[in-house]
Amino acid sequence: MSFSEGWDTMGESIVVTSGKGGVGKSTTSVNIGTALALCGKRVCLVDTDIGLRNLDVLMGLENRIIYDIIDVIEERCDLKKALIKDKRCNDLYLLAAAQTKDKSSITSNQLRRIIAELKDEFDYVVIDSPAGIELGFQIAAAGADQAIVVTTPENAAVRDADRVIGLLEKEKLPTPKLIINRIKSHLTKNGGMMDVDEVVAVLAIHLLGIVPDDEQVIRAGNLGEPIAFDNSPAGKAYRNIAKRIQGEMVPLLVLDREVSMFRRMKKWFGFA
Amino acid sequence: MVNGVKPGITIKGTKDGLLFYLDDSRPFSDILSELRHKLEDDHAAKIWDGPEMNVLIKLGKRQITKLEEMALRELFASRKNLIIKHFESDGKPYLLEQESEIQMRVGTVRSGQIFSFEGNILFVGDINPGGVIRSTGDIYVLGALRGLAHAGSQGDQQAIIAASVLKPTQLRIADVISRPPDRWDESEVGMRFAYLVDHQIAVERLVHLSKIRSDKEWKGNR
Ligand SMILES: Nc1ncnc2c1ncn2[C@@H]1O[C@H](COP(=O)(O)OP(=O)(O)OP(=O)(O)O)[C@@H](O)[C@H]1O
Ligand SMILES: [Mg+2]
Numbered sequence: 001m002s003f004s005e006g007w008d009t010m011g012e013s014i015v016v017t018s019g020k021g022g023v024g025k026s027t028t029s030v031n032i033g034t035a036l037a038l039c040g041k042r043v044c045l046v047d048t049d050i051g052l053r054n055l056d057v058l059m060g061l062e063n064r065i066i067y068d069i070i071d072v073i074e075e076r077c078d079l080k081k082a083l084i085k086d087k088r089c090n091d092l093y094l095l096a097a098a099q100t101k102d103k104s105s106i107t108s109n110q111l112r113r114i115i116a117e118l119k120d121e122f123d124y125v126v127i128d129s130p131a132g133i134e135l136g137f138q139i140a141a142a143g144a145d146q147a148i149v150v151t152t153p154e155n156a157a158v159r160d161a162d163r164v165i166g167l168l169e170k171e172k173l174p175t176p177k178l179i180i181n182r183i184k185s186h187l188t189k190n191g192g193m194m195d196v197d198e199v200v201a202v203l204a205i206h207l208l209g210i211v212p213d214d215e216q217v218i219r220a221g222n223l224g225e226p227i228a229f230d231n232s233p234a235g236k237a238y239r240n241i242a243k244r245i246q247g248e249m250v251p252l253l254v255l256d257r258e259v260s261m262f263r264r265m266k267k268w269f270g271f272a
Numbered sequence: 273m274v275n276g277v278k279p280g281i282t283i284k285g286t287k288d289g290l291l292f293y294l295d296d297s298r299p300f301s302d303i304l305s306e307l308r309h310k311l312e313d314d315h316a317a318k319i320w321d322g323p324e325m326n327v328l329i330k331l332g333k334r335q336i337t338k339l340e341e342m343a344l345r346e347l348f349a350s351r352k353n354l355i356i357k358h359f360e361s362d363g364k365p366y367l368l369e370q371e372s373e374i375q376m377r378v379g380t381v382r383s384g385q386i387f388s389f390e391g392n393i394l395f396v397g398d399i400n401p402g403g404v405i406r407s408t409g410d411i412y413v414l415g416a417l418r419g420l421a422h423a424g425s426q427g428d429q430q431a432i433i434a435a436s437v438l439k440p441t442q443l444r445i446a447d448v449i450s451r452p453p454d455r456w457d458e459s460e461v462g463m464r465f466a467y468l469v470d471h472q473i474a475v476e477r478l479v480h481l482s483k484i485r486s487d488k489e490w491k492g493n494r
Binding site for chain 2: 155159160162163165166167169201202203204
């Protein structure tokens with residue numbers, strides 16, 4: 001990456017949100033960012049979860065942070081200097097959140113300016129947002145050209161996702177895209193879980209991808225080695241999502257397709 | 273003036289324009305013919321030619337239909353300089369709300385959103401859990417009703433709620449509140465509607481709507 005070379009095509013900024021906490025926004029941000037970088041794109045991840053930063057941990061970059069986003073805003077260093085280069089991908093960078101401040105230490109306009117500057121240098125700027133629909137979420141959404149809403153197939157998560165979609169529709173953003181995370185195979189599903197079809201029917205937005213529930217994701221997060229490098233179904237799911245973000249048509253994972261085909265047939269015969 | 277009785281139409285000039293008082297105790301057809309006479313009769317009509325003037329029409333206690341409004345406007349159209357600014361009924365909207373009228377809206381009511389309406393509404397789209405659709409009249413949802421619907425929100429107990437998929441978190445008609453599965457059977461599928469009987473909300477399959485909307489029933493050709 002070089003800040004001086006003139007690239008006249010502007011990058012795209014994508015905010016990852018959910019409403020409900022703990023559904024996998026940060027995991028999704030890191031893996032989409034990594035997968036896009038693996039496709040040869042220049043990617044910058046921006047952690048806006050001020051006070052609860054964790055993208056650095058998920059990427060294994062914790063011990064490399066010198067400056068964070070608040071240092072940039074308060075002009076203790078310039079943007080370029082605050083970017084942390086990924087260990088594995090040459091074109092993947094992180095702008096870390098501050099751990100010691102709170103959400104009110106950044107404004108929409110300040111973030112908008114940072115994102116605009118990053119878009120000059122990167123193909124994709126992926127913004128991880130804090131949970132909830134309050135200030136932190138609104139600020140994160142302010143700098144984005146696109147939005148991805150992450151949900152799990154649980155009722156409560158879907159309802160919160162719906163709320164967030166409604167709020168995003170009021171912004172000038174295009175209709176957000178959906179990722180359903182932590183899909184369990186139909187055998188281990190329990191009450192309160194919805195099918196992919198049901199979630200999509202309720203939320204009525206474009207489905208960008210589905211990610212299986214997989215222990216490996218948690219392990220990868222703990223090790224700071226994003227699952228997107230991996231050949232597991234979850235890793236593949238994230239790489240497929242990255243392809244779809246770039247406009248490729250990639251079918252949903254075969255496993256899930258079979259599940260839903262089976263279910264559809266059951267419905268057809270009237271005992272589902 | 274006509275037959276020496278008190279005129280059905282009184283006209284007053286004000287600084288805002290001409291005020292037309294239409295007597296609300298006379299049949300509307302009488303008012304129309306008297307107005308036509310006043311506006312078209314060449315003898316009386318002389319006064320009308322002149323500079324542009326605003327016209328305010330006072331209907332008294334009377335409310336009129338869209339058709340009646342059009343009839344009035346047509347009469348005034350014969351005098352190019354008379355421009356109707358507005359109609360007014362005492363303390364009420366001047367237009368009669370037409371029971372049979374139904375308006376359509378398209379969209380999705382998402383969690384945390386409230387869609388409020390006056391009159392009968394055909395909503396094409398879903399009302400999601402946590403979303404609210406509310407109307408003073410009937411609510412027909414061509415889509416899935418999974419949130420809260422409140423029909424007859426100003427107290428109309430005749431109002432109904434119908435949906436292609438009726439799976440609400442709560443239903444309200446006038447001031448009666450009901451929630452599943454208290455009163456209706458979850459397992460039932462297909463289009464259903466909810467209405468009030470004995471101050472309770474009942475849910476039936478849509479084919480039974482003719483029971484409570486018999487005036488609207490199409491009986492088929494003999
Ligand atoms: N597909 C998955 N399979 C299994 N575990 C997952 C999956 N996705 C995320 N998790 C786990 O769920 C937990 C929460 O994930 P994550 O931190 O990404 O959520 P978040 O939405 O960013 O949370 P917060 O709202 O706190 O920011 C983590 O322990 C993560 O490893
Ligand atoms: Mg997070």
